[in-house]
Amino acid sequence: MSIALIAVLAILSGAVAEGIVLYFLLSMLRESGAVRKNYLGHDIPVGAGIGFPVSVILVFIVYMLFSRYDSSFSTYLIGIIAISFLGFIDDMLGQRDTLGFKGHFGALFQGKLTTGGFKALGGGVVAFFMAFSLVTPGSLGHNLGNIIVNTLIIALFTNTLNLLDLRPGRALKGYLFFLLLIGLMAAGKVNWLLIAPLLGAVLVYLPVDLKARAMMGDAGSNVLGLTLGYCSAIHLPWPYRIGVLIFLIAMHIYTEKFSLTRTIERVPWLRAIDQLGRSNENG
Structure with missing residues (x-):
């Protein structure tokens, strides 16, 4: 069986897994009181993105059954589980009076650890772990630059999707766009079996997000960004x-000074893409 066919089946499996997980998860979040007002003031379940790692794990179990699981996938699994957990803590316990890297690290320097600060520090550790795992044993000195660059890319990409997740569907569209861009820059030479399960889960969750039936929260956007x-x-x-890193740094500098939402609303083609798929009730 070709890799392309297996990848397609993995996307479908990820979609099925996410559909099942989401069905039970949304009810659980509502009944447990895990709801928050969205930007329109509607109370909807938050933290629904915690289902993404579960869906990926379910598909990876299928990989194991058919001897398609690669040991390198374990690093990715550890990463998305850890970063989703950190995001879920912020979704459930976070206060919104401290925002941005400057706010969270400013509070930390004053001796106060916010949930956002904990997420940022933990995310940095996760990013370093994943970057370090890519280094061949015994070649640390020759790969120090790679470790630093990869750590920054993973950490900043994780937060970038968090920055996008302020309107229904925005972060998910951003994920799909950046994933396509990465695929093009890599000339299609990507590990589709690694990517496919989450892609299937995202395609199923996207209509839920666009209709503002739930917020994936940092538990979901962190997984997308880290991926x-x-x-x-x-x-x-x-x-x-290096080009990706420069873009991510510039993005963070810009969003510390200016509102990304206002920028999108001022640019007609960005506004059109941003509103694509939303109902009139959801902006």
Whole structure:
């Protein structure tokens, strides 16, 4: 069986897994009181993205059954589970009076650890772990630059999708766009079996997000961003990775000073893409 066919089946499996997980998860979140007002003031379940790692694990179990599981997938699994957990803590316990890297690290320097600060620090550790795992044993000195660049790409990409997740469907569209871009920069030479399960889960969850039936929260956006960062680290050559890192740094500097939502609303074609698929009631 060809890799392309297996990848398609993995996308379908990820979609089925996410559909099942989401059916039970949304009810659980509502009944447990895990709801928050969205930007329109509607109370909807938050943290629904915690289902993404579960869906991926279910598909990876199928890989194991058919001897298609690669040991390198374990690093990715650890990463998405850890980063989703950190995001879920912030979704459930986070206060919205402290925002942005400057706010969270400013609070940390004053001796106060916010949930956002904990997520940022933990995310940095996860990013370093994943970047370090890519180094061949005994070659640390020769790969120090790669470790630093890959750590920054994974960490900053994780937060970039968090920055996008302010309107229904925005972060998911961003994920699909950046994933396509990474695939093009890698000339299609990507590990589709790694990417496919989450892609299937995203395609099923997207209508739920667009209709504002739930918020995936940091538990979901962190998984999307970390996946993009890890794919960049393992698939892109050095010049492209440097370009990606420069873009991510510029994005963070810009969003510390200006509102990304206002920027999107001022640019007609960005606004049209942003609103694509939403109902009139959801902006």
